[in-house]
Amino acid sequence: MSSTTNHIGKATSRVDGSAKVTGAAKYAAEFNVPDLVYGYVVSSPIAKGKITKIHADKVLALPGVIHVFSHENVPSLAWFDRNYKDDVAPGGSPFRPLHDAEVKFSMQPVALVVADTFELARYAASILEIEYAETKHETDIEQKRDDGHEPGRGKTGYQPPVRRGNANDGLSKAEHRIREEYIHGAQHHNPMEMFGATVHYHPDGKLTIYDKTQGVYNCQQYVTKVFGLSKDQARVVNLFMGGGFGAGLRPQYELFLSVLAALELKRSVRLSLTRQQMFSFGHRPHTLQTLELGTGPDGALLGLKHYALHETSRFEEYTENVVNWSGMLYQCPDVHLSYQVAPLDVYTPLDMRAPGAATGSFALEVAMDEMAYEAGLDPLEFRRRNYADHDQNKKAPFSSKKLREAYDEGARRFGWDQRPMAPRSMREGNMLVGWGVAGGVWDASMQKAAAKASITADGRLTVASAAGENGTGTYTIMTQIAAETLGLPLEAVTFRLGDTNQPEAPVQGGSWTAASVGTAVKNACEALGEKLLKLAKKMTDSPLKDAAFDDVEFVNGQIRLRLAPEQSVVLRDVLQTSGEREIAAESSAMPNPVNMQQFSMHSHNVVFVEVKVDEELGTVHVSRVLNVVAAGRILNQKTARSQVLGSIVWGLSMALMEETVMDHRFGRYMNHNYAEYHVPVNADIRNLEVVFVEEEDPHVNPLGVKGIGEVGLLGVAAAVTNAVYHATGKRIRQLPIYLDKLL
The missing domain is CATH 3.90.1170.50 (Aldehyde oxidase/xanthine dehydrogenase, a/b hammerhead)
Known part of the structure; x- marks a missing residue:
């Protein structure tokens, strides 16, 4: 069964947009x-x-x-x-x-x-x-540098670091080496x-x-x-x-x-x-990281060591996949990854957009920039030379990976070939100009989910699943999937979510909602379609009486033969003839365990940034950002772009503004308000561009989607940091980059 009513992939406006702008949308305390x-x-x-x-x-x-x-x-x-x-x-x-x-x-x-x-x-x-x-009380991670321990069970999704080869041997053979520490303080979600x-x-x-x-x-x-x-x-x-962002x-x-x-x-x-x-609850943990990299004369990585220490509470052992990405993103034979946590008198940290990856990839991508300069290579060329064709952590091929194509497309659009290598070599008046690049990788996950679909005699389709909608566009993409599956216009479809009276769905996080709930919605609509076909075959002189489900397609409110489209029946006629006021079906979706075992499934991106730094004042202005994302099938160009735009803004905030400051005398976060916890406003944001690289993935899930809510954040803070170095010649390794660090 197929449908030629094409809704998926279009830049469709939010179906819940009117409710949000008119105030009809009700929130928990309303x-x-x-x-x-x-x-x-x-x-x-x-x-x-x-x-x-x-x-x-x-x-x-x-x-x-x-x-x-x-x-x-x-x-x-x-x-x-x-x-x-x-x-x-x-x-x-x-x-x-x-x-x-x-x-x-x-x-x-x-x-x-x-x-x-x-x-x-x-x-x-x-x-x-x-x-x-x-x-x-103890609230200072700096005082616990020698007091950390390897995590025990960890939280759901935590994977202990995988080591391979002998990193010390690899580093000892390196012609070029760096070893540096990278730090960012606690950050709060602040929705x-x-x-x-x-x-x-x-x-x-x-x-x-x-x-x-x-x-x-x-x-x-x-x-x-x-x-x-x-x-x-x-x-x-x-x-x-x-x-929500994880909070x-x-x-x-x-x-x-x-x-x-x-x-x-x-x-x-x-x-x-x-x-x-x-x-008072949940935050991205204050983290200290040390990276050591070494390359041969050709710029190939020979050894990599990545260590991370961050805080947890006294009563829970919060864990993140901080260092794992360093063993996956680039080709390297000898890798040593280690990760520790230190209990403090704070509330348990909590997943915050791209948890672990936003922390670990920031350090890795700045270290890669430093290593490129040490080896005398352009930072993008250095990444190309160390491109990983398979997941070395899992020892498995990627289900799909178009990061190399993202490099090429991003470099072309940004004009990277015009970038001089030397820092402080670009200027506009009193502004030092710098270009930086960085990238990221994020899991393409799927969870068990269920959905119910029902259609009434007037041809209206209602689909329900207890998924969440924290602004990512869930209402809209589920409406698109349902409408396309049963060949209906968007206005004939209603998607309902967020209620425990509906079929069960996972928490909305991890960038898995589109894959998980979307597949369940598709399955439920197909199950409903099978029931409709059975009724259509019972109609008097039905042109579909001998048709199997795979022989038909749902298009423009009709069920018709794929090879003979003129032989069709109208959906509303099917229900009205049957005498049924409503037909319903329920189905679920689960990840394919064979594919999960055989393939490594991830989204990738690369970010190019231009900054302008006032030479006298040290103020940093981000004038251009280009984020090129390879994330499988894009269900909605408009909502997907919006998610990545939000991620870019957050990345700029992480790089230049965002930090929760603890006064350790009192063990309290002091800037607990919007006046002093700085986040960007419109005047801080200039030219942002989002590009999606076409990527087909037959293995990741039936829809071929990967999720983009997290991956769009990755690389942004590091690319800003690297651009600041290119502009000023000053290497900043502790976020955020306040102007006093550049004076």
Whole structure:
């Protein structure tokens, strides 16, 4: 069965765009439910110690204050299974809000005030007196350089580094060598929409939970485990999300606290976190990395060593695939990769767009630039000479890899052949001009997912799966896939997501939603198509009575023979003749284990950057960015380009602005607001260009897609750093590149 109604690959505008710009799209803290009360979280001012006394009487005496929840009065309904892990939890024991008097990190939630209005809850929280016994804390990774250890089990998806050959031998034979350290501080996700939840308490005791999350099923599993509820008692919904970037992969504490309050008070509860409280859970960890590279006289890599140390919490062992990429991206016979974590008195770090890769590839790609200069080679030519035709970590061929074509296309478009090798050799007035290049690689993953499709007598198709939509275009591409599969116009298709009453889907992360949910949607629509064909064959004088499913195609609202298109039936006639008001089918999708074993599946990219640096002031202006991506089949040119544009902006932010600053005297992040946690604004962004290299991949999944949400970020920060070196002759190895580092 095939369809010639071509929707996939087109630059289709978002089907949910109107809802977003008109305000019809509702976010977690915007659902209006009856009998609603409001919660406000009280955060710990200390980083480590114990709560000795909570003086709640003054707060409870305020008219309209309903309750103050703390470890002193957590009801018995909130029980904890110490073996429970959410879908993306690292090893250890997850943080349990209000579990006991112990304070494990600064801004830990230590109480929840519930009142008739948000304003009253906020005021009451501000005057709640809590006494603490403070103990010495450790929050500085620099003090733990010799105190790290190799991770144990790690989180889901963590792969221990693979070593091959003898890196010391390879380096000893090298004619050119470098050894440098690369550092970036903690970074916080900072999505526009802050975390919040609205819990609708129904008269029968059931809950409808509107939570900001990237995985409604993950949150439902958490709630049912913690509170001893059945799935029927806890429906979780998230229809729109104002940015997540990984922060919503795990259930955050607003979910626990709002459900706790709703169950205890038997009232509907809304809880929203403040911008400052958004810095109290999850972040890209502060990381120290050392890279050592060596080449022969021809520029071929002979040895590579990559070591990384980053922070984790005391209660969980967060792990990232930081160094693994260095054993995969370039050809090298002797590679030693090592990775350690160090426990600190901070909250557990959390996946943040391209977790591990954004960290590790930054260090690798700057080191590659340094190595190219040491060997006297153009940085792009150096990468070409060390191109890896197969995955040396896995010892398997790539399912597809068009990175070499991306190099060529990017160099042509950017004009790379006009780049002089020497730093400080390009100038515009008082501006030093520099060009830099860097690249990246990211997993092309697929997870188990399910979807349901149904069509009504008027020809309208509805498809549902409990996937997430954090702004990436899920509504739109799933609509395109469904419409193309059954040959319908986009306006005849509705895709529904984000509800545990729908077929199960994985958390939205890892760039696997298009492959996973998209394949499930395709399968469900094909299963529905088979049912429709069976009904069509029963019609009087049906031209399709002898047709097999592979003999037909769904085009323009019809089922027709592929080899004789004039023999067709109209879909609406099929349903109306059958007497059925609605036909439905459900299906699922899983990765192919044989292909996963035989092939290494990844997206690749290369980024070219032009910077202009004021010679006197040290200010850096990024005037041009070209990001060339090889990521399999592109489902929607418009939404795909938007994802990569967002990634580029984030990469510029990582390179030049973004850093969460810890005051180790207090163990607290000090710039926990939008005024001092710097991210780009429109005036910072100049000419950005995105190019997709055509790449067919028959092995990665039935749709041939790879996902682009993460890979587009990779290479950007490193390319900026390398361009700054080319412009100024100063090599910066610690992000962000503030102007004082260039003066």
